[in-house]
Amino acid sequence: MGNISCIILNYNDSETTVGLVRQLEGYACIDDLIVVDNHSSENDWSNLKTSLEGKKLQLLRTEENGGYGRGNQSGIDYAMEHGSPDYIMIANPDIQVTENVILRVRDALAGQPDGAAASAMVRSPEGRELFSYWELVPLWKELLDAGLITRRLFRRLITAPPAKLPLAEDGRSRIVGAVPGSFFLIKMSCFTGKQAKSLFDPNLFLYCEEKVLGQKIRSKGLKEILVTDAFYVHAHSVSIDKSAGSITAKQRILHKSRLYYYRRYLHAGPFAMACARIWLAAVLCEVRFLTEILGMRW
8 A cells, every 4th residue: 555654854853753763663554663753952853763663663853943844844854764664754842643544544635635744633642633724815814814813703704514525435524624743644656756845835933834745745746634533643743842942933933924925826815915914913913812811721
């Protein structure tokens, strides 16, 4: 059915990364494990090397922390240069995924002739269902989705429920625009060597990478698949918090990425971009008021 190279990106989170390596190293479906350190602190890098010493994997370190996309792209480049993986699995350190789920996702992707990427449903460590997919929507829906309140008021308008999404070839999975970057598989036969080297946009540090990949896949006439009868666990934001810190800091990075996505991939013109900047400035005020003043959690 095809071999799998798994990429795990570490940034100042060696303990979590080592925990995932210990989980995955016994899975027969994974042929190669590649751990990419995104230029962590010297202490974390040293701990990572010591903890992984003697394990059958490749350990790389980037020259700088270029963010999620650049880090994972480094792993993809290495995998393609030193092997011929049929599938590349991207895995955040803060996930838990069983071998059966990986195989289910791989089989769904293999059975979809125009399928380029696939993932499963997401749950929290407490068992709560988490956000698992995006549709690729126009700018006005993107702006509604950016607001904490508007996102909830217009949820059904922005994103259809799974049951209303098109069925995949296996009759159970669904066709989506993009899946979360915490865990997914890419079918490498869908991309030329040059395309494989630019799956992630180096201009994005954090956030929106999944939608960018979704846009690239859609532009090739291909699809992303969500396996709705399997799930993995994601301790959401454990890894992101290492890079971004406070809620406000994360929002600033998110808004910068959104503006880039709107301009580069939704082709928003000057007037639309001006409106988007005003809207996101209001959203940042909303986030500060609800989280820092009222102490609410979202």
